[in-house]
Amino acid sequence: MCVVQSGWTRVVFRVSILSLLSSLCAAQQPNPASVIRLVDAAVAVRFDNVLGFTDVEHYAVYRGNDETHPAAQMTVKDTYRKGVGKTYTVLSESGSSILLHFGLRPLLDSEQAINQPGNVERSWFNSSNYEMKLSSPAAQKLNGRDCLALDITPKEKAANLIVGTMWVDARDGTLAKIEGVASKDPSPFSGTTHMMRQYTNISGFSMATHARAESESPLFGHTVVTIDYSDYKLELTPRK
Numbered sequence: 001m002c003v004v005q006s007g008w009t010r011v012v013f014r015v016s017i018l019s020l021l022s023s024l025c026a027a028q029q030p031n032p033a034s035v036i037r038l039v040d041a042a043v044a045v046r047f048d049n050v051l052g053f054t055d056v057e058h059y060a061v062y063r064g065n066d067e068t069h070p071a072a073q074m075t076v077k078d079t080y081r082k083g084v085g086k087t088y089t090v091l092s093e094s095g096s097s098i099l100l101h102f103g104l105r106p107l108l109d110s111e112q113a114i115n116q117p118g119n120v121e122r123s124w125f126n127s128s129n130y131e132m133k134l135s136s137p138a139a140q141k142l143n144g145r146d147c148l149a150l151d152i153t154p155k156e157k158a159a160n161l162i163v164g165t166m167w168v169d170a171r172d173g174t175l176a177k178i179e180g181v182a183s184k185d186p187s188p189f190s191g192t193t194h195m196m197r198q199y200t201n202i203s204g205f206s207m208a209t210h211a212r213a214e215s216e217s218p219l220f221g222h223t224v225v226t227i228d229y230s231d232y233k234l235e236l237t238p239r240k
Contacts, residue, residue, distance in 0.1 A: 030170070032134040035148055036127050038173030039166075043126045046174075046205045052081045052235040053207070056091070059107070061099050062224040072099035076108065086115040107225070114160055123160050125175060130154055132166075139170045142177060143198070146170040157184040162195055175199045175206040192216070202232055 055078050060070040072095030076088045088108045093100055114123050122129060135149040147167040154161035164180015182193040197211040211227040 029137040030134065030148060035134055035150070035168070035173070036132050039132070039150070039168055039175075040126045040128075040173075042168070042173035042175070042206070043124050047082075047124075049237045050082065050205055050234060051237060052079070054079050054231075054233045055207070055229050056231045058228045058230075059104050060226045061095070061103055062226075064222055067224055070095060072096045072104060074100060074104045080115065083117055085117060085120070086112050088112070103225070110160070122156075122158075125152070125166055125178065129156075129161065130166075135165065140167075142167050143200070145176055145201075147176045152178075152180070154183045159184050159193075164195075169201070172204075174201055174204075203234055203236060205234070207232055207234075 057076050057078050059074045059076070061072040062069075063071045072093075074093040075091045077091055078086060078088055080086045088111075093104075113119060130152045131154075133151045135151050139146040139148055141147070146169070148170050150166045150168065151164075152166045153163050159182050161183045162178060162180035163183050164178065166175065167177040168175055177196070177198050179196040180194070182195060185192065193213055193215040195211070195213050198209050199206040200209045201207075208227075208229045210229070213225045214223070216222050
């Protein structure tokens with residue numbers, strides 16, 4: 001009889017422990033609404049506190065299956081001022097004059113237009129512009145950070161808004177990576193464009209480090225554009 005009771009006690013004890021662990025795990029699961037609020041807050045804090053910045057951006061265009069030898073390259077200095085927008089100074093360029101003139105320069109013009117006051121707010125990765133859904137409650141390592149993945153769908157279609165996945169820092173909601181397809185083709189000749197951009201945390205704010213856009217079209221064939229960002233200098237709101 002004692003053996004039966006002892007065995008039953010061990011069973012009850014194990015069930016209790018499993019139930020407790022299950023409850024603790026459930027309690028630690030991120031709340032989707034809270035995660036989205038965290039993302040929105042991070043976007044707002046960045047806009048409020050980053051008054052301006054400069055960085056150096058290197059653009060490279062690859063054609064066909066050759067991603068070793070760029071068909072065109074351009075290095076620019078990007079200057080952003082809150083309430084003003086972006087300006088670009090070309091530091092160097094080489095390669096196909098056609099790709100430079102009809103590919104990279106229009107890309108810079110597009111970035112300037114997107115970042116004009118009144119436009120830039122519509123490109124933010126927040127719940128005002130996107131429907132967001134937590135992909136998984138489990139955090140995953142991304143460039144050394146614990147990140148949460150969210151499925152994102154823009155509320156309107158635009159060449160700079162994507163349907164795909166966004167990864168944010170699990171602690172503060174700052175952007176770590178985006179990947180997906182453009183919700184609208186940049187032009188009738190470009191075909192579907194797959195986009196990816198990686199971010200790092202500089203002074204507490206997400207800044208792009210590397211981007212890649214890949215498209216396939218009957219007119220231009222297979223084209224890849226990469227952008228590498230470096231030498232950031234941020235102007236921040238003075239701390240009180």
